Amino acid sequence: MSGVIFEKVKALIVEDNTHMRSLLRALLNALEITQIAEAAHGQSGLEVLRERKTDLVLCDMAMSPMDGIEFTRHVRNDKQSANPFVPIIMISGHTEKHRVEAARDAGITEFLAKPVTAQHLFSRVAEILERPRPFVRCPNYFGPDRRRRQTEGYCGPWRRKEDLQDVTVC
Amino acid sequence: MAEKIQIIVPEAYPQMLNKSDAARAVLMLRAPETRAKAEAAARSYAAPMRAAILKYVSEMEQAGDDIAQIFAKVHEIRGFADTAGLFTTGRISKILCRYIDDMERIQRPMEPNLVMLHVAAIARAARAEEGDMATGEAVAAELAALVARRLEEAAGSR
Numbered sequence: 001m002s003g004v005i006f007e008k009v010k011a012l013i014v015e016d017n018t019h020m021r022s023l024l025r026a027l028l029n030a031l032e033i034t035q036i037a038e039a040a041h042g043q044s045g046l047e048v049l050r051e052r053k054t055d056l057v058l059c060d061m062a063m064s065p066m067d068g069i070e071f072t073r074h075v076r077n078d079k080q081s082a083n084p085f086v087p088i089i090m091i092s093g094h095t096e097k098h099r100v101e102a103a104r105d106a107g108i109t110e111f112l113a114k115p116v117t118a119q120h121l122f123s124r125v126a127e128i129l130e131r132p133r134p135f136v137r138c139p140n141y142f143g144p145d146r147r148r149r150q151t152e153g154y155c156g157p158w159r160r161k162e163d164l165q166d167v168t169v170c
Numbered sequence: 171m172a173e174k175i176q177i178i179v180p181e182a183y184p185q186m187l188n189k190s191d192a193a194r195a196v197l198m199l200r201a202p203e204t205r206a207k208a209e210a211a212a213r214s215y216a217a218p219m220r221a222a223i224l225k226y227v228s229e230m231e232q233a234g235d236d237i238a239q240i241f242a243k244v245h246e247i248r249g250f251a252d253t254a255g256l257f258t259t260g261r262i263s264k265i266l267c268r269y270i271d272d273m274e275r276i277q278r279p280m281e282p283n284l285v286m287l288h289v290a291a292i293a294r295a296a297r298a299e300e301g302d303m304a305t306g307e308a309v310a311a312e313l314a315a316l317v318a319r320r321l322e323e324a325a326g327s328r
Binding site for chain 2: 017020055083125138
């Protein structure tokens with residue numbers, strides 16, 4: 001199958017470990033994604049995003065001086081953010097529920113648990129392409145809709161029915 | 171008064187690929203040949219990753235009773251071990267990560283001996299030849315059961 005589909009995609013890897021950066025680069029190369037920038041922590045990742053159009057971000061969670069959660073918050077919420085809608089796949093060995101929820105609430109698009117495999121990484125990219133999620137902007141959150149499932153035929157109570165009159169769809 | 175909520179549909183913000191390219195890309199991402207190519211690329215990193223893990227193991231052993239340092243190293247080991255083909259090492263690392271993370275979250279003191287038991291088991295598994303895998307798996311199963319009991323006790327004594 002031809003790899004020309006991804007040739008224009010520009011990716012950014014934000015990861016402090018050189019071995020993991022190399023592995024992620026190799027996996028992206030297998031898709032013929034060759035326009036790949038690298039950053040060793042969130043702060044330098046933000047600088048790359050300011051200087052270069054980016055279509056996909058792979059980001060580690062635990063980094064110093066700026067971790068992946070803070071990086072994601074900046075990408076989503078800074079007024080100067082180059083692309084607040086850019087898909088962010090957070091990659092981490094910290095798979096405890098509270099950490100995954102913290103990443104979700106910062107505005108990541110997908111979460112990928114280490115150890116990284118081609119199958120899992122590609123399934124996250126496919127999810128982003130196949131089912132792009134609406135973004136939600138409210139006073140305490142901006143990012144992809146955190147509700148994954150829409151239950152068809154839902155007939156239970158509307159817990160937030162008063163919200164409906166204040167929802168703007170654009 | 172309810173707060174204003176704005177929903178921005180996918181058609182209203184830039185996408186990685188246009189719709190027709192995205193559909194083709196999904197087929198490519200799911201194609202067995204794409205995965206095989208990527209997995210072959212990943213396998214080529216097994217040797218350097220194994221070397222990196224052995225370096226982290228040495229650093230973990232040298233960390234003494236510095237739990238933060240041990241956690242930092244074991245976290246890296248856990249992230250690489252499966253890619254390097256060190257599955258038992260990865261499994262024991264995951265058990266230790268869980269123990270340290272859960273005990274910190276519920277703010278209970280850790281048992282230094284239990285941590286050191288894991289450190290020794292991780293080091294032994296990482297340096298073992300393939301013939302020792304069965305022993306390593308048995309050790310991992312024992313440690314997992316021990317950590318589960320200790321976490322249950324710690325949660326119950328809060």
